[in-house]
Amino acid sequence: MRSENQERYIKMECGHCKNDVSMKVVVDELPVPLESTHHGDGYYSSLKAYYDLLLCPACKEVTLRKHLWDDHLEPEVEYKILYPQFIGATHNLDSNELYHFPEKVRKAYKAALTVKSIDANAYGVLLGRTLESVCIDQETVVKGNLYNSLQEMSKKGKIPDKLFSIARRLKDFRNVGAHAFMGELTEEEIPILEKLCQMILSYLYELPMLDRNSEQVLDSLKKKNAESR
């Protein structure tokens, strides 16, 4: 038995900030009885689910995981992460999905989301800044010019042609927001600006994760099916 006061840490990748960290175990194996089985000779074994709540020291977000245990199971325990889970491509300020983005991009995007409901022009300008941060992150900055940098990203094959044309359009919207002589952005354009930016961020930062996660899910499904054969 572990002593009640002893703090436990678990090394793993945080699903929020993607850092490899030592998670502090805040709730340690909270047991939830599921079923009892009678094995004859008056012997019972009970299946329990155990829940762990882990705290990331880097982003201060929590992870909830679960494993099953009964006396007849193999000693190898399989943990299932219940939270955080990958969700689709809509972002808001409270969303954990922002943590999938690199620090610089996240900061710029968060700033844009903050002004979204206040000023459409400022939103457009800060989305442009988000795009610039993406170019820095992808190491495709050319002459400090956003158009050239996006073109470089496309040339290097980091984004497909369609996405380049989307990024270019977002840059054009940004220009309208930035220069009073060109007119102004209004509330009406906000949803389209939002979609354009989400598409780019999702492609670059969420798609690779979905690729990884779905591979893991498929692998464990194959394993499970092989075992039950």
Ligand SMILES: [Zn+2]
């Ligand atoms: Zn974290």
